[in-house]
Amino acid sequence: LNSKRPAESLHIKVGESLPSESTEPQTETAELETESAEPQTDAAELQNQSKEPHTETAEGDPKADFVTTKTLRRVIEELLRGRSLEKLTFGAFLSELTDALKLDAGDLADRRSEVKVILHKVTRKELQRQLVEHVKKKRNDASTAEVPVFSKVETAQVLLVYVVTFATPTDAEARRRLESFSRADLCTMMRTSLETAQAGRAEEHRAVVEKCTIFLERGSGAAGHHAHVAIKVTQPTRWKPWNDAIFQACGLVANFSSCIKGGYHNAVRYGFVPRPGKALEDLDPEPFTYPDSHPPLAEAMHRNFNSDAWADETLAQTQSRLSRGKSAPRFGPTDLWPVLVKLNLRPEDPAYEAQLFQYAKQSGGAPMIDYLVRNHDTLKGLGQKLWLLQEAENHVIQAKKSRLKFLLEATERSCVCAGRWGRAARQNLEANEISEEVFTKAIYDALQHGRAKGHTIALLGVGGNEGKTFLLSPMKDIYPPGTVIGSPSPSAFPLLELCKSRVAIWDDWRFDAAIIPIALQLQLFEGLAVTVNRPQNQFSGHEIWQGSTPFFLTGRLDDLMMVKAGVSCTDLTMLRKRLKVFEFKRSQTNPDITIPRCASCFAKMVLRKGNPRNMRFITPDLQEQAPGEVVVDYF
Structure with missing residues (x-):
């Protein structure tokens, strides 16, 4: 039906006796089942209603009084059948009903309560009918689901x-x-x-x-x-x-x-x-x-998916639905997967969101634009999940490798510093009277055994600018991105990143209780299990972390000796027993900031353990020295 239908198009019989309320079906379901069996009314007979004589009473409108209750019900059912009931208002519907009955405006004013009761019943009946029709349609679609051809x-x-x-x-x-x-x-x-x-x-x-x-x-x-x-x-x-x-x-x-x-x-x-x-x-x-x-x-029975296969599957579903006269599937989160891979676009890119919007405007279509605008705040987190999906196989392989395996693989990379990093590192250790063999073996043991008492490496200086971070920075290029974590920042969840780490390098760390309580630091550096607080709107419960991530700290030497708020003298004593401390007392007056951090030279230096005759892990800066015998490999 259109929003307004003339009375000539309504099929209403005249002279039918009104059924009593007790004769109506007892349940809405019974009404739905018998609805299809109700006779259709004759449109021509509605015109005869208006021609029949009537007696005008003192109260009410004679035309409105002539419309029986059953006629009202039939007309309301005709008007409601198949229409959306989400935005139905009584005032607007009463106007439609008045026009359908060819009455004047206000003729049904005295029968508003009666119309409301009938409309309430018919609306419930129509809602149930539409629900049953929707369920049947879904079942039919499921029974005719596509099978491999x-x-x-x-x-x-x-x-x-x-x-x-x-x-x-x-x-x-x-x-x-x-x-x-x-x-x-x-x-x-x-x-x-x-x-x-x-x-x-x-x-x-x-x-x-x-x-x-x-x-x-x-x-x-x-x-x-x-x-x-x-x-x-x-x-x-x-x-x-x-x-x-x-x-x-x-x-x-x-x-x-x-x-x-x-x-x-x-x-x-x-x-x-x-x-x-x-x-x-x-x-x-x-x-x-x-x-x-x-x-x-x-x-x-399931397809092995990659980003291209997912795009093909989505296209096939879209074409299938459109061919059956249905709307295209909604744009969902996983539909961004092929786009990110095609553009090689990662959430770390400063123009990540802008490039997504640019692609959506040029090639994505209206559904993609609408999705990006509605979910703008979560696009970066979604991008991280989709890249994890794309590189899942590689992540599984990396997770099964030991830290020393990564170190050994780094020795096979090309040197990016022409031997400058190794030379500067040895000069720095010599200037601070630190044995290269002792230093590299301590790093090796920390990577091999993980966090444990005596294997937490602390590079502590006196005046700053001693090159402590320079010696540790190549590890950021050896291990996968996101697995080398830096110093925690003040927040309610300072250790949240620890759960996915392989190595922790905390630069300029302070041994106080400002970020992490000293008791929790003692547990961490001891190698004990600790509770990692997590935001409950993203996780369920907190995590008991028992990982073996080794800790490498840089900071001030006097900070490890100074009693402060929340840290007693006993706490500092216990802390020193858990650390392997290397003291750096000589500042660099004019450090060469052009030296790149070199993963290859660092790995060879650690695996060589201070023995220049280990030819397997020789670095470019040691090539000119006379080669000696190859020592037994520690790895």
């Missing part, structure tokens, strides 16, 4: 993935032969026939079965038994010679098909997931998989 392969096609079907043979002997095969027998036959089909090919060009799944569906009666084989080979293979070899081996006809969307996961889904025409009880309850390392089918 397969097509017969062309003779010249060379593919990696096939779906091979052994249909029920019409010949009785062939049928008995197929029924005699077990799932393992079919798998063996597929593999040996592939080898036979490639007998004339060179060994390096032969394909083998990488993985396959055998679905043996045992029918009953005329349906017979049939099998589906989802199979993937190591390199593209022609199916025709393979098919001929199968027939020669067992006399069975194999039908090779290709999945239009491709992928071994779709081939597995065909035999593993119920679909229209194939109920769950009709599927193979015990499929056979090859090899033994084959993933569970609940995992193999």
